Amino acid sequence: MAEYGELVKAAIREAQQTAAEQRKKATVSEIYEGQLLETEYIKRGGAIWQQIRVDGKVTSENRVYKVNSDKPYTRGFGRYWYLDDEAKEAMRAAL
Numbered sequence: 001m002a003e004y005g006e007l008v009k010a011a012i013r014e015a016q017q018t019a020a021e022q023r024k025k026a027t028v029s030e031i032y033e034g035q036l037l038e039t040e041y042i043k044r045g046g047a048i049w050q051q052i053r054v055d056g057k058v059t060s061e062n063r064v065y066k067v068n069s070d071k072p073y074t075r076g077f078g079r080y081w082y083l084d085d086e087a088k089e090a091m092r093a094a095l
Contacts (some may be wrong), residue, residue: 010069025093028086039087041094052076064091 002010027040038053041064048064062074064083072091073082083091 010020024095026090028090039090041087041091043094048091067091067095 006074027038029038035055040051042049042051048067050062050064051058052060062076064072064074066072071082072088
């Protein structure tokens with residue numbers, strides 16, 4: 001039988017690997033004007049949030065509204081931004 005410490009280390013590695021896979025599924029990446037633009041969807045406080053990073057720095061966070069509908073959207077700068085199919089898939093991975 002393995003020691004308790006080894007079992008804990010194995011469980012931690014497995015949890016970290018699962019979290020990394022979940023984060024990868026919930027992230028949409030693209031190159032825009034030579035910069036890496038990543039949009040990650042996070043569940044926080046019972047709501048889904050969109051976190052936008054440019055070259056690894058968080059530039060904005062927006063709440064996603066109407067998550068369970070056909071046209072989920074975010075609001076920003078006085079406009080509504082509807083999610084495309086790739087973004088909807090990533091958002092559902094965060095649920």
